[in-house]
Amino acid sequence: MSAQLNAVVATPEPVRPWHAHARELWQRFARNRAALVGLVVLVLIVAVALVGPVLFQQGPFELAGPPFSPPFGQFALGTDMLGRNELAGIVYGARTSLMIGLVATLFATLLGVLLGGVAGYYGGGVDELVMRLTEMFQTIPSFLFAILVVAILSPSIGSVILAIAVVAWPPMARLVRGEFRALRNREFVEACISMGMSDARVIVRHILPNCVSSIIVTGSLLVATAILTESALSFLGLSDPNVMSWGFMVGAARDFLQRAWWLCAIPGVAILVTVFAINLVGDGLNDALNPRLRRL
């Protein structure tokens, strides 16, 4: 019954070239006010991260003034227990968070799409094997594993990225596997195969374009998760000693909570705002790319 009702209510869509399609995507995205705000904030954070080294040429570890200067004085956000400029730390921390978030997500996505794609497309034993592996990786307490990886390989940008990527791929693999499997059984893919197309052509030209939107949405959420994981690792002291990071700033100021609580509060707000903005953009992308799955 509901199928028939839907048939009556279905909206006929007009023909459109690709740029009209892009414009419509943008309109659907922009209709979500929160997503628009998130995008603006995110663009600002990226801009700050890019111009940071120009603004603070001495770098974030340079001692700039007396320790524990409160915010809104000589230094906009004050100085920490060693007298380092808090604002410089925040600006350099943005670079670290965004870079690690993006690169780790990129690796996790590549791995997830590859494994999930092979499992979903070929099915059978390969699928069973990959899915069991994914399940196992999901069972493992991932943050503890990330701690182990960084601790054993010794903290550096590379080991942090590796640790985050290694624990972040399973959800992507599951998603891609599910999408590929559903599409593999759709009749239009069967038609492609029965026309004699190679697997590579079927996957690249017909399956991937139909699930790329889900991959983008999930990827954007993975970036947010990666930033949170990075901050937790560096809070525990597991960050590259040569690179400033928000989590490290909170962790280092922890012992002085009574005396200067803002030294913990400020970097935390930076993490919150960044992750929040990415999540909002992710929601907006979801609305724009998967209009049928839109939440009420």
Place this chain on the structure above:
Amino acid sequence: MSVARDRARYVGLRIAQAVPTILLIVTLNFLLVHLAPGNAADVLAGEAGSATPQYMAYLRHQFGLDQPLYVQYLDYLKNVVTFDLGYSFREGMPVRDLILQRLGPTLLLMGTTIVLSIGLGILLGIFAASRPGSLGDNAISVFALVSYATPLFWVGLMLIVVFAIDLRWLPTSGMVNIAAFYTGWQKVGDVARHLVMPAITLSLFYMALYVRLMRSSMLEQRGMDYVVTARSKGLTERAITYRHVLRNASLPVVTMAGVQIGNLLGGSVVVETVFGWPGIGLLAFKALFARDLNLLLGIFFVAACLVIVVNIIVDLIYTLLDPRIRLR
């Protein structure tokens, strides 16, 4: 038909299925130690150079470092399977005993968090879905989104600033007031007071997750055909929600709770560190600080086993909620 026997067989089967996972963990541990740059004993002893020759010799023996690689692997496997996780010279105790000592507080924190986050998550999710687009729904959505984006350690520290330092309502850290020597109900109350902030901190993120999931699941289930059937029987909307939709809608939340157990343990490392809660998370932080990697490996292994056990329990609960799952 003996349901109890089926259930027992199901648990047995699930334990059998966990074997490859445990194998994977042991293998990962082994690989990590050997892939790290430098001699495995040096890696494990840490860079501090404070390791005694006695400890280095012990480590070489524990990992059989003078043997061929596959013998080392099999030896390590044998040790772990017999729950011989080695000795921690820094703490002066076998790793197994160290971990078992700390398991209780972690289980208490985990259990409280699970109950709190699922309970509140489901309740708020139902409420939000009952009037989508209303003020209450939007408030819950914003709250969930913010909680979802906040680092756990930051929530913990800010709670300490407000409720322990500023208002002095709650203790800053630990599980008991060491100076007080409470017994009986007084002790229970003392632990409860210490538990409040860690549990809230850890619950917030998961509650946000479950609220969002429950809300969308409720809305999805409301569109199902059986809801129309229920309406055609003459049920009120309220009765439809509680008698028909609720159980179906909570299934994805239970599934998600199972998936999140591992992450919850990870989160407890951070939370226990912030609040000095004497569980295995704090132990992990101490091990990290002292670069006692053998202890860290042991904690990881035990934590993974814990996740497997809790997952089996969650799956059993799921089979009670959804008759379509067969106890094969």
Place this chain on the structure above:
Amino acid sequence: MPAAPILDIRGLTVDLPHWADRPQAVSNAGLTLARDEILCVVGESGSGKSVMARAVMGLLPDHVRASAGSILLEGEDLLRATPSRMREIRGSRVSMIFQEPMTALNPVKTIGAQIDEMLDLHMKLSRRDRTERIVAMLQSVRLSDSDRLLGAYPHQLSGGQRQRAMIAMALILEPAVVIADEPTTALDVTTQASILALFREIQRARHIGVLFITHDFGVVAEIADRVAVMQRGQLVESGTAEQMLNAPTHPYTQSLIAAVPSLAPRERRMKMDARVVLQVGGLEKTYHVGGAFGRPGRTVRAVKSVDLAICHGETLGLVGESGSGKSTLARCIVRLVDAERGSVIVGGDVDLMKLSRRELRAHRRRIQMVFQDPYGSLDPRCTVGRLIAEGPIVHGVPESEAVSRAHALLELVGLERRAADRFPHEFSGGQRQRIGIARALALEPSILVADEPVSALDVSVQAQVLRLLGDIRDQLDLTMLFITHDLRVAAQVCDTIAVMHDGEIVEYGQTSRIYGDPRHEYTQSLLAAVPGRHWHPR
């Protein structure tokens, strides 16, 4: 027969939201249902028949509302009843039976609990009395073993049992009116026959009014006392079953009835010759469900040692119910699914089963497939032109030639050249099936495998697509394997018929022989179950 009507719908108008393709789902429709009759409301998809049924129950979806008219149940206007009065009426005075009992029943509650809910809600009875009534009701819908069924969950029942349970639930409070919305459409033909018989029996025994929504004139011929026909929200004609089926006056009713394929096999075509183009021998396919890594699994033998031979120009019909293995067999033949054993010899020389995946690609063009689902069978992100031209391009045809061939094919299937630049979602179901046919023809195959190509289409569109397929087959001298569950369609399309049951071909022969003199028990039961088999249109 018709005394005072129990249900009287007058001037009913139901508005659709502004984004729909028309302003009203139902416009100014009126009909009456007598106390003791089955009234069939017939129409194609989008005719508004389901919306009307829901309006009676007061169960219109959000954004859709009745704006004018009245629905009188024994004189009480349901459109003006308060919500709480409406809840009293639902279930006890009017109840409803849905198309898909699997989704219409709550998956996590037992059948007993779901039926009991009706009694609990509307009556004050002790638990014992309630159980007694439920058991009696289950028996009257011919569900024996009621003890087990009471504690069973919907997924543990067969499709027919589920629908019987649904009927029991709808009847337990002895309502005066039962609304059945396509209650047999999701069922296999033999199950459908038994459910239709049950409807007839119960209606006669209990003297209730049944408003039966259907798209199938065969079903109408089987059970209707009176018939009302709807078209795009309007009620175009109504009358007794006898008069509507055999002497309809409205042109729309006439066209609908003319589109119903006759069960009498058509004349045998003379185009065939003895050259075998597709020979299938000893084909076996087994599925392992679940299981792996030491877990016990279930084994399903979907295709059991099937032999087939199709001559040049012949159309072989593969008929059977769902789960008989006919779709799996088709997919094994084109090697979308790899069978374990057997041979598929095309054109007398190439055994597709022996080729590697790479070698196979070049040979795929000789055997092409037309699919069932007009919405799922075309890539939503490709233009129609590319969809059709891509096959030849993959096989080395220059792009310009492939595109002009695509244009020619679009015209061949009755679409305009301009269609090439559009996307699939801009076309109707029937048009999409035409595009699917053009795509299959683009590779100039000698064999066409059509898997239920018209079963998702409305009857009038179905007739057009069948005519097109027939014309193209004759024009291009194609050999065809035609898979269908519909014995009426098979009678009109196929030269020979293979009847499939549980993965086996149980009977195989000339169409006229199979229909005139079915020898296997299963074939006999299939033919006996075709709704309206005693009715011959015109």
